[in-house]
Amino acid sequence: MSDLVLVLNSGSSSIKYQLLHAVSGDVLASGLVEKIGETHGGRIVHEAGPAKLEYDGAIPDHKAGLLRAVEMFRQTGLDLTSIGIGAVGHRVVHGGEVFWEPTMITDEVLQTIDKLSVLAPLHNPANVVGIESTRELLPGIPEVAVFDTAFFHTMPAAAKTYAIDAKLAAAHGIRKYGFHGTSHQYVSEKAAQYLGRPTEELNQIVFHLGNGASASSIQGGIAIDTTMGMTPLEGLVMGTRPGDLDPGVTPYLMRASELDVSQVEQLLNRSSGLKGMSGVNDFRELQQLIDGGDAQAKLAYDVYIHRLRRYLGAYLVELGTVDTIIFTAGVGENSPAVRADALAGLRNLGIEIDPARNETRTPGVRRISPDSAPVTVLVVPTNEELAIARAAHKLATT
Numbered sequence: 034m035s036d037l038v039l040v041l042n043s044g045s046s047s048i049k050y051q052l053l054h055a056v057s058g059d060v061l062a063s064g065l066v067e068k069i070g071e072t073h074g075g076r077i078v079h080e081a082g083p084a085k086l087e088y089d090g091a092i093p094d095h096k097a098g099l100l101r102a103v104e105m106f107r108q109t110g111l112d113l114t115s116i117g118i119g120a121v122g123h124r125v126v127h128g129g130e131v132f133w134e135p136t137m138i139t140d141e142v143l144q145t146i147d148k149l150s151v152l153a154p155l156h157n158p159a160n161v162v163g164i165e166s167t168r169e170l171l172p173g174i175p176e177v178a179v180f181d182t183a184f185f186h187t188m189p190a191a192a193k194t195y196a197i198d199a200k201l202a203a204a205h206g207i208r209k210y211g212f213h214g215t216s217h218q219y220v221s222e223k224a225a226q227y228l229g230r231p232t233e234e235l236n237q238i239v240f241h242l243g244n245g246a247s248a249s250s251i252q253g254g255i256a257i258d259t260t261m262g263m264t265p266l267e268g269l270v271m272g273t274r275p276g277d278l279d280p281g282v283t284p285y286l287m288r289a290s291e292l293d294v295s296q297v298e299q300l301l302n303r304s305s306g307l308k309g310m311s312g313v314n315d316f317r318e319l320q321q322l323i324d325g326g327d328a329q330a331k332l333a334y335d336v337y338i339h340r341l342r343r344y345l346g347a348y349l350v351e352l353g354t355v356d357t358i359i360f361t362a363g364v365g366e367n368s369p370a371v372r373a374d375a376l377a378g379l380r381n382l383g384i385e386i387d388p389a390r391n392e393t394r395t396p397g398v399r400r401i402s403p404d405s406a407p408v409t410v411l412v413v414p415t416n417e418e419l420a421i422a423r424a425a426h427k428l429a430t431t
């Protein structure tokens with residue numbers, strides 16, 4: 034069967050897609066559909082080799098966005114219906130207690146993913162719409178769901194249990210699930226390959242720092258803890274999400290500001306985190322504000338770093354010894370300042386960064402600690418699309 038896989042990552046108002054060969058990793062085309070369902074700013078950017086196509090205009094829903102993207106594929110010489118796609122791989126955010134392995138999508142599986150929307154109301158519905166759209170546009174091609182929660186399925190009970198009423202927790206599936214699992218697993222395996230050692234021998238800490246951000250501790254290739262929880266709101270400070278917050282704040286806010294449940298949900302998902310503290314969620318803009326002397330932006334940055342270091346400390350203790358610390362995703366791969374500040378002053382713990390290596394950009398995996406340091410600090414570019422493509426291809430061919 035062809036190893037050509039179409040990978041879809043559908044968000045509430047966006048779709049990222051890639052058409053790639055699962056074995057070689059060669060990307061034929063990729064694109065981003067943005068601001069779906071919004072009255073202004075709908076946009077698609079589609080790239081296929083040197084060709085770049087752009088569309089600006091209203092995109093009423095996910096299916097309409099995908100139809101336009103399919104047309105852009107065609108304009109760049111790639112007819113998705115006849116090119117021989119072997120599988121479609123979908124990133125699905127929440128697998129609940131039902132799914133963790135990559136899963137062939139049937140009507141029943143799709144219904145269950147839809148039901149799991151109660152656990153991820155902002156994410157799973159978009160995944161469902163994405164799946165329905167590709168099933169309609171590309172009938173007959175195997176579709177595989179790859180769950181963001183999968184890698185954290187193995188976390189020990191002590192790490193994933195919330196200290197609340199046990200019966201309530203069981204009745205509603207309330208526990209820590211963790212997200213970004215595909216990325217945490219991919220970069221930790223890449224790091225092991227880079228070091229020429231089996232993952233089974235390594236204790237690793239991963240910082241996935243993008244718009245969403247999460248950290249994990251991984252013992253011998255198995256995740257034992259992560260910062261995100263039942264939802265992707267817990268843990269590190271993110272672009273628009275607060276991370277850890279006293280649970281008492283939510284009922285207090287609802288009473289004091291007369292906000293209803295969905296308003297609080299919006300507040301916590303869309304206008305907290307860096308954006309809430311500084312007005313911007315993009316890290317590059319935050320850095321510009323800091324350079325211009327903006328005190329709120331500096332405070333937001335300090336809170337962000339403080340939280341990273343708190344979890345670094347926690348995970349160092351959980352693991353006892355650590356072999357590698359990995360930075361990945363938009364901020365982790367591109368911000369030397371964040372990496373340096375997150376690990377500053379820890380030489381006594383064997384953690385050190387070489388400033389010149391930290392500042393030097395090279396493609397692929399790179400070591401930013403001195404060769405002599407006991408803990409190897411790495412920048413590992415993540416590639417969730419490739420990991421999803423490989424998982425989908427593997428399932429579709431077995």
Ligand code: ADP
Binds near residue numbers: 242362367
């Ligand atoms: P996601 O996949 O969660 O949408 P990304 O992994 O693409 O997010 O990361 C996006 C973040 O990375 C943004 O905050 C962006 O500002 C930041 N980023 C991208 N490039 C740089 C850079 N050169 N320096 C600092 N931050 C960067």
